[in-house]
Amino acid sequence: MKTELLSPTEMAEADRRAIVGGPFDGMGLMRNAGTAVAREVMRHYPAAEQVHVLCGPGNNGGDGYVVAGLLAESGMAVSLWASEEPRPGSDAAVAAAECPLQPAPLAALDADAGAVIVDALYGAGLSRPVEGDSARAIELVTARGLPVVAIDLPSGVSGASGKITGPAFRAALTVTFARRKPGHLLLPGRDHCGEVVLADIGIPDAVIAELNVRTFANAPKLWLPHFPVPGVDTHKYRRGHVGIFSGGPASTGAARLSALGAARSGAGAVTVLSPANALAVNAMHLTSIMLRKADEVSELGAYLADRRPSALVLGPGFGVGDKAREFTLAVLASRSGAGGMVLDADGITSFRDEPAALFEAADAEGAPALVLTPHDGEFARLFPDLASEEDLSKLERSREAAARAHGVVIAKGADTVIAAPDGRAAINSNGAPWLATAGSGDVLAGLVAGLLAQGMPAFEAACAAVWMHAEVGSRFGPGLIAEDLPQAIPPVLAELVAAARR
Numbered sequence: 001m002k003t004e005l006l007s008p009t010e011m012a013e014a015d016r017r018a019i020v021g022g023p024f025d026g027m028g029l030m031r032n033a034g035t036a037v038a039r040e041v042m043r044h045y046p047a048a049e050q051v052h053v054l055c056g057p058g059n060n061g062g063d064g065y066v067v068a069g070l071l072a073e074s075g076m077a078v079s080l081w082a083s084e085e086p087r088p089g090s091d092a093a094v095a096a097a098e099c100p101l102q103p104a105p106l107a108a109l110d111a112d113a114g115a116v117i118v119d120a121l122y123g124a125g126l127s128r129p130v131e132g133d134s135a136r137a138i139e140l141v142t143a144r145g146l147p148v149v150a151i152d153l154p155s156g157v158s159g160a161s162g163k164i165t166g167p168a169f170r171a172a173l174t175v176t177f178a179r180r181k182p183g184h185l186l187l188p189g190r191d192h193c194g195e196v197v198l199a200d201i202g203i204p205d206a207v208i209a210e211l212n213v214r215t216f217a218n219a220p221k222l223w224l225p226h227f228p229v230p231g232v233d234t235h236k237y238r239r240g241h242v243g244i245f246s247g248g249p250a251s252t253g254a255a256r257l258s259a260l261g262a263a264r265s266g267a268g269a270v271t272v273l274s275p276a277n278a279l280a281v282n283a284m285h286l287t288s289i290m291l292r293k294a295d296e297v298s299e300l301g302a303y304l305a306d307r308r309p310s311a312l313v314l315g316p317g318f319g320v321g322d323k324a325r326e327f328t329l330a331v332l333a334s335r336s337g338a339g340g341m342v343l344d345a346d347g348i349t350s351f352r353d354e355p356a357a358l359f360e361a362a363d364a365e366g367a368p369a370l371v372l373t374p375h376d377g378e379f380a381r382l383f384p385d386l387a388s389e390e391d392l393s394k395l396e397r398s399r400e401a402a403a404r405a406h407g408v409v410i411a412k413g414a415d416t417v418i419a420a421p422d423g424r425a426a427i428n429s430n431g432a433p434w435l436a437t438a439g440s441g442d443v444l445a446g447l448v449a450g451l452l453a454q455g456m457p458a459f460e461a462a463c464a465a466v467w468m469h470a471e472v473g474s475r476f477g478p479g480l481i482a483e484d485l486p487q488a489i490p491p492v493l494a495e496l497v498a499a500a501r502r
């Protein structure tokens with residue numbers, strides 16, 4: 001599936017430009033849209049006893065009239081219900097006039113078991129919570145458990161944000177057009193869409209390209225051209241060296257999980273940087289991963305100068321406080337050639353009282369690329385105003401945070417958003433609930449650093465790490481613990497390397 005995601009405004013602009021440039025006018029696009037939906041209804045529900053098509057007042061309803069006509073023509077039993085008449089002169093009004101069926105008022109909707117619902121109430125134009133007859137129709141259909149095929153979006157779901165502010169259909173299938181919208185991937189919207197089918201309705205790719213879209217579904221296509229593939233003549237330091245900061249003796253496991261994530265990503269060498277009092281416990285559990293003492297900023301400076309790590313991770317199990325801030329700022333200021341710095345967990349929390357110091361350090365000329373990996377609580381510590389702004393979607397919030405931080409933000413969750421300071425953002429959707437387990441985020445931080453160390457640009461490295469982490473966790477399934485993740489990376493990595501070589 002194409003990776004660009006269009007906001008409703010971008011989609012409307014694509015429609016407008018496509019209509020100007022041809023070959024289809026607005027009615028032509030609507031006929032194509034309706035044809036695509038009718039085909040999916042026939043394919044998925046060939047034995048439906050009755051299809052109820054529910055039309056709203058806008059062009060989403062217009063698509064519905066086309067669907068109703070086509071299904072009736074194909075011999076299916078179709079009932080048509082409308083909440084309001086389409087606005088005179090609109091494409092929807094033309095579609096309603098061309099439709100061989102007469103709509104009944106939506107208020108009278110009744111539907112029995114065995115029926116299928118086509119939801120053409122609201123699509124991209126939803127602008128407020130669904131109320132009145134439409135809300136009652138959604139409640140009736142939901143209470144009866146009837147399968148719903150949504151046109152473009154399930155009514156009640158915002159295409160821009162995935163938010164749901166009132167009643168909303170829970171579709172079995174959603175057929176959308178040209179490109180998916182953020183609301184198909186962001187929660188809770190994604191949960192209401194069911195299977196999403198993307199239909200080509202004749203909007204040329206060139207029209208989409210002109211829009212300079214900045215929002216994407218996270219998928220290998222997005223970053224595979226940058227994915228590291230070692231050459232035959234490589235050696236371990238050319239494959240990148242990652243430094244991971246360990247916490248004290250009672251909290252070293254998190255850094256080792258990160259170190260394994262970095263090593264399994266293909267980085268050539270990984271060093272755990274440990275306080276003196278935790279060297280013994282770290283040494284007991286490390287084999288291929290190196291270990292070095294770093295209690296003071298001066299020791300860190302010596303490591304950066306002699307070993308020239310290409311990426312670092314600070315945060316997992318590190319402890320919150322001055323030391324985390326000093327070490328982070330020292331790495332960001334070092335100019336030792338490190339390409340990236342991943343700040344996770346305690347590393348993020350340590351800057352809650354002075355986020356500006358972090359953001360300025362990341363903005364300085366020659367600083368390593370900063371990648372922040374906050375879950376919701378950590379996000380709110382660094383960006384309290386953005387976190388409490390109810391009107392912002394997770395996408396908008398993450399984008400603003402990245403611009404402010406001068407770094408890539410991985411806003412974690414079941415719908416992880418990866419945002420870059422240049423305005424690009426990707427939404428991840430291949431995860432599974434099994435990934436919500438202690439230490440899972442530590443492995444992710446290590447994976448990001450491992451890919452950064454191999455020369456991947458920060459946004460691409462972050463997107464690739466999130467996707468791989470989610471893919472590995474979903475394939476592993478129930479019973480996953482964080483220790484399983486690094487070991488389960490190689491098959492996924494092998495597929496990506498093979499695809500990147502092609």
Ligand SMILES: NC(=O)C1=CN([C@@H]2O[C@H](COP(=O)(O)OP(=O)(O)OC[C@H]3O[C@@H](n4cnc5c(N)ncnc54)[C@H](O)[C@@H]3O)[C@@H](O)[C@H]2O)[C@@H](O)CC1
Binds near residue numbers: 061128153201
């Ligand atoms: N030429 C085009 O623009 C095309 C549009 N298409 C379809 O058109 C849809 C977008 O059409 P529209 O922009 O007309 O938008 P919609 O049909 O989604 O709804 C817009 C109408 O509903 C009203 N409305 C919004 N939220 C409401 C609420 N909660 N309660 C009551 N009324 C509400 C609006 O004021 C407006 O009149 C797409 O989702 C897609 O299905 C497709 O036919 C492809 C071509």
Ligand SMILES: [K+]
Binds near residue numbers: 060
């Ligand atoms: K709809």
